[in-house]
Amino acid sequence: LSILRKLKWKLLPLIKLGFTLIGKNWNHFYSWMINRQERNNTIDNIIKKNKRSIDKNNKCLKGLYDISAGPEILQFIIEEGLTSTDRFFDFGCGYGRVGIPVIRYLNSGNYVGTDISAERIRMAKEYVERENLQNKNSIFFNTPLNNDLSQIAPSSFDFVWSFSVFSHMPFYDVEECLTQLKRIMKKDAMILANYGYSDRIHSTNISAYWVSEDDMIKLVNKLGFDYKEIEDWADRISPDRASYEKMMKLTLSSK
C-alpha cells in the first residue's frame, strides 16, 4: 500500500503536466485530484474515524479530517467579530467541517459555502442532513472552474472565510479569487483567510503553494484591501497545531 501511495505522488506531476498539455488549468487538475480522493468517502466515515482516533489515542485526528477543529474555528471567528445576523461566505468550504458549526450559530439563510470539489459539496450536504440543519436554509454550490462568482449578487456578505484554500492554488488564482470575493463583500465586511508563506517566492509542491508576505501584501493592496496579520491565530484555534500559514484579515481600503 505504501509503495502505491509513493507511486501516486510520483505520478501526480506527470498527470498535472498532462492536464496542461491538453489546455486544462490548475482548477481542472486540482478538482479532479480531490474528487478522486473523495469519491468513496462519506461524512459517516469521517465522523467514525474521528471517534476511533479519540478512543485509541485520546487524541483527535489532525488536518482536514479533524472535525474537532470546526467548533474551535467558529469560536475564533466569533472573537474576530462574527455575529449571528451576519451573512457568511465560506470559500473553499470542503465537507462542511467549519460550515456545520457556523450554520448552527447563524440565523437561517445566512450561510453560503462553495468548493471546487463536487464530492466535498456532496459530503457537506450529507453533513447538513445528518445534523438536521435543513431548516437553516444554507446554500452549498460547486465553484466554477474559472473561479467565476458572478452568480452571487454584489455586496451580499458581511464575512468571508477561507481556510487553507489560498495555500492550494497558484498566485494568479489567488488574485482572481480575491477580485471575485471583493465584489460580493459589503462595505464593512472582512475576509479572514490564511495562506502558505515562504521567503522562497511562489514555490510549490504538487498540492501546496507558498508566497512571501511582501508579495501577498502588494497583491491585496493593489486589489484595494487593507491587510492585517492575525499573528496568534494558530495558538487560538488549537494550541498544538503548528502552522506554516499566515492568517490575514482583509478589509476594503478606505483610500
Ligand SMILES: C[S@@+](CC[C@H](N)C(=O)[O-])C[C@H]1O[C@@H](n2cnc3c(N)ncnc32)[C@H](O)[C@@H]1O
Ligand atoms: C484544505 S481544504 C480546507 C477545507 C475547509 N476550508 C476546512 O477548513 O475544512 C481546501 C479546500 O479548498 C478547495 N478549493 C481549492 N481551490 C478552490 C477554488 N479555486 N475555489 C473553491 N474551492 C477551492 C478544495 O477543494 C478543498 O476542499
